[in-house]
Amino acid sequence: MNARIALLTAILIICGTGMTGGKLQAAHEDHTGHSHHDHAYGPIGVMGDHTHPDGARMISYRYMFMEMNGNRDGSDRISASEVLEDFPVSPTDMNMWMHMLGGMWAPTDEVTLMLMLPYVRNEMDHVTRMGGTFTTESEGSGDLKAAALISLLQWGCQTIHINAGVSFPTGSIDEKDETPMGRVRLPYPMQIGSGTFDLHPGLTYLGQRDDGSWGGQVSGTVHLGENDNDYTLGDRICGTTWTAYKWCEWFSSSLRVEIESWKNISGADSRLDPTLVPTADPDRRGGTQVDLGLGSSLLGQAGVLKGHRLAVEWEWPIYRDLDGPQLETDWVWTVGWQKTW
Ligand SMILES: [Cu+2]
8 A cells, every 4th residue: 555655646746747847848849849749659559658739639449359368377388177187167268359449638738638448348268177168258348547648858859748547447347147157256357347446657758750750658557445346456567668660651560569567466356266267366367478569550641531540559478477377368459540630
């Protein structure tokens, strides 16, 4: 709890500094700087990567597909039959589909406001010690997230902004489905929301040249308090850096590295039996992962295409260390459309 208060205080101090820095910067800015800055978008898998100039609006839609196939314990793969030595049920694979609707609006040059609503569908396959198989599903809208992106510094074609986000527990944590044990509460990774108010602090750096851009972002997720089912998801920290090359005005490619680490769940949902299946064990949820991301982006230049961006990114892990047995992520696809006006 002390660490959370310290983090919160740090965010408030940095935000305060950001407001002041932003005002100083606005005094020096001319309007030709805007369009330049506006094109420095990061890969589509990065959230809150860019800000907008005064009065600009953006609507975005992202579609994400994640595939998790097979289990891992530590950095080693383990088979379902090995998992079944310790548990009567083992997950074998999971797919997650996410639609994410987003809106951005900049009331001033220094502050861009952002709203995001995900809609999630999960599907998980299992095998039992008796040799049976079954699939569970959950679906629904997730946690609504609001953020303020606050310009901190700008020098030349480089910028730094603060990401100050908060999410609301609008997603369900009471998902149930049919299993061989009847209709039961689904384990933690099949729930849609966190059930808690969460902070999403971050810091983003962007640079741009005529032939490309580069950037980095450090971000976190801090879950506040305990949800109605008596648990708190593990906090996350994520660092990512990327570079993008512009082949021409309308087409660019990006390369990205991301390192992410997340903790185990604290507390426990008493309706889940942690001895039945590893996904129901709050102490088998943490992990660290390093991903590579390859992306490309089409940016409309004129006529009806002006202001439209269509981008895709494929991420796959090069390192995974999971507090398992836990299903491992094999790859994530993100396709996104953005329209600015
Ligand atoms: Cu935007």
